[in-house]
Amino acid sequence: MSTAARRWTAPAWGDAGLVSGEAVHLDVRAARIGSRVLALSLDVLLQLVFALLLTVLVGLALAALPYGVVDAAMERALFTIALVVLLVGYPVLFERLNHGRTPGKAAVGLQVVSVDGAPVGFRQSLTRALVGVAVEWPGLVLPLLSWVAGVTVMLTDARGRRLGDLVAGTLVVHTRAATRWRPIPATVPELAGWAYTLDLSRLDPDLALAARQYLARAHQFAEPIRGDLARRLWREVATVTTPPPPAPPTGRPGLPASAYLAAVLGERHRRARHRLAGERGLATALWPQLAATPPGTRPDAPPGTRSDAEAGAPPDPTVRTRADAAVPAQAGPGVRRPAGADAHTAPVAGVDATPGRP
Numbered sequence: 001m002s003t004a005a006r007r008w009t010a011p012a013w014g015d016a017g018l019v020s021g022e023a024v025h026l027d028v029r030a031a032r033i034g035s036r037v038l039a040l041s042l043d044v045l046l047q048l049v050f051a052l053l054l055t056v057l058v059g060l061a062l063a064a065l066p067y068g069v070v071d072a073a074m075e076r077a078l079f080t081i082a083l084v085v086l087l088v089g090y091p092v093l094f095e096r097l098n099h100g101r102t103p104g105k106a107a108v109g110l111q112v113v114s115v116d117g118a119p120v121g122f123r124q125s126l127t128r129a130l131v132g133v134a135v136e137w138p139g140l141v142l143p144l145l146s147w148v149a150g151v152t153v154m155l156t157d158a159r160g161r162r163l164g165d166l167v168a169g170t171l172v173v174h175t176r177a178a179t180r181w182r183p184i185p186a187t188v189p190e191l192a193g194w195a196y197t198l199d200l201s202r203l204d205p206d207l208a209l210a211a212r213q214y215l216a217r218a219h220q221f222a223e224p225i226r227g228d229l230a231r232r233l234w235r236e237v238a239t240v241t242t243p244p245p246p247a248p249p250t251g252r253p254g255l256p257a258s259a260y261l262a263a264v265l266g267e268r269h270r271r272a273r274h275r276l277a278g279e280r281g282l283a284t285a286l287w288p289q290l291a292a293t294p295p296g297t298r299p300d301a302p303p304g305t306r307s308d309a310e311a312g313a314p315p316d317p318t319v320r321t322r323a324d325a326a327v328p329a330q331a332g333p334g335v336r337r338p339a340g341a342d343a344h345t346a347p348v349a350g351v352d353a354t355p356g357r358p
Contacts, residue, residue, distance in 0.1 A: 018117040018173070028117075030159040031110050031172040033151070040137065042104030047086050054082055087133045088126070095125040101175075109176040115169050128164030135163055184215045187266040188259050194246055195267035202240040208268060211237060211261045218258060230257040237264055 018028050058078060062070050094102040100112035100120045112120045112128075134141050136150040154162050159171060187195055211233050218226055234257035238244065241264060248254040 018113075018171075029174040030161075031174055032160045033154045035108050035110060035174070036154070036160070036162075036172060039102070039104035039108040039110050042107055043090070043102050044104075046103055047090055050090070051082070051086055054086070058082070087138070088129045091129045091132075092122070092125045095120055096122055100125075105172070109174055110172050111175045112170050112172050115171050120170055124168040124170050127168035128170055131164035131167050132162070184212060184265065185258065185262040187263040188255065190255065191245065191259065191263040194243070195263040197243065198264065198267055199242045200264070200268055200271070203237065203264070203268065204240070207233075207236055207240070208265060212265055215258065215262060215265070227256070230261065233257070234260050237261060 091102055095112055098106065101110065105111065112125070114120055114124065133139075135146045137147075139146040139150075150163055153166070154160055157166075161171060165171060214229055214233055218230070221229065237260075245260055
């Protein structure tokens with residue numbers, strides 16, 4: 001793969017340098033010291049929980065033994081075994097059974113792999129765990145000096161590897177892809193007038209979505225692929241939109257295909273916003289109380305919604321219920337609702353009472 005292609009597929013600071021068996025450069029980011037320290041912190045907390053549980057279980061087991069069986073040597077041996085299980089067995093077991101991920105790494109989105117991208121092996125997991133316990137964390141050999149050396153190695157390595165990774169031939173990578181959100185290019189002034197006159201009734205939503213996704217991710221492609229995709233999309237869009245774009249002035253090169261795509265999508269978005277604003281304005285004109293009334297006092301509020309009276313707030317005199325608003329509209333000038341009558345059972349002029357009901 002060319003240097004330009006690698007520059008577009010992955011950023012230089014996060015390139016893990018992994019190449020598949022088909023000689024294809026993989027877009028995988030190497031984990032840096034920040035994410036790795038966060039994953040280690042979560043693993044340390046979980047190890048402390050396991051240590052507490054193991055201490056309780058071992059203590060109960062020893063308490064059940066006869067007096068005099070457990071001596072100081074046996075206690076030191078049990079302590080050493082528990083320390084090895086927690087510091088060495090914990091990462092090795094999880095990396096082997098969970099595809100190179102301890103609980104902390106899985107929570108942060110990290111994974112341990114070989115330098116060639118293959119799954120991590122048992123010997124590699126054991127080697128990096130032993131080096132980590134002896135030199136890095138907790139660093140049984142010269143703790144303070146080994147910590148400084150480990151941090152220095154991680155900061156200076158091009159792929160953020162620690163001493164255990166260098167010895168075992170492993171690498172920690174991100175399993176979650178980083179998404180870079182970029183705005184879609186705006187319409188150029190030369191195409192604003194033409195875009196205003198476009199007929200977009202035949203533009204398929206799927207085709208518009210494909211063009212939008214291309215414009216949002218065009219920076220990830222290298223030439224000539226980027227230009228070819230833009231021209232193919234524009235040919236499809238041009239067949240379903242009219243009129244055709246204006247010809248460039250004499251002696252001046254034409255605009256790229258991505259500019260025409262951006263103009264079409266920008267006009268489509270402008271019309272959608274205008275249509276939505278009109279629908280909202282019509283709804284506000286027909287039901288002004290929906291825009292001016294709090295959600296808890298709307299006539300169509302769902303059952304169980306607290307009203308202003310229930311919430312302790314004084315009622316709004318300008319807000320009328322649905323029954324109050326319906327009676328004056330249906331009743332004649334001389335019809336008046338009886339005082340103290342229920343709003344839901346008040347008689348309405350011109351409507352006979354249902355037989356059998358009060």
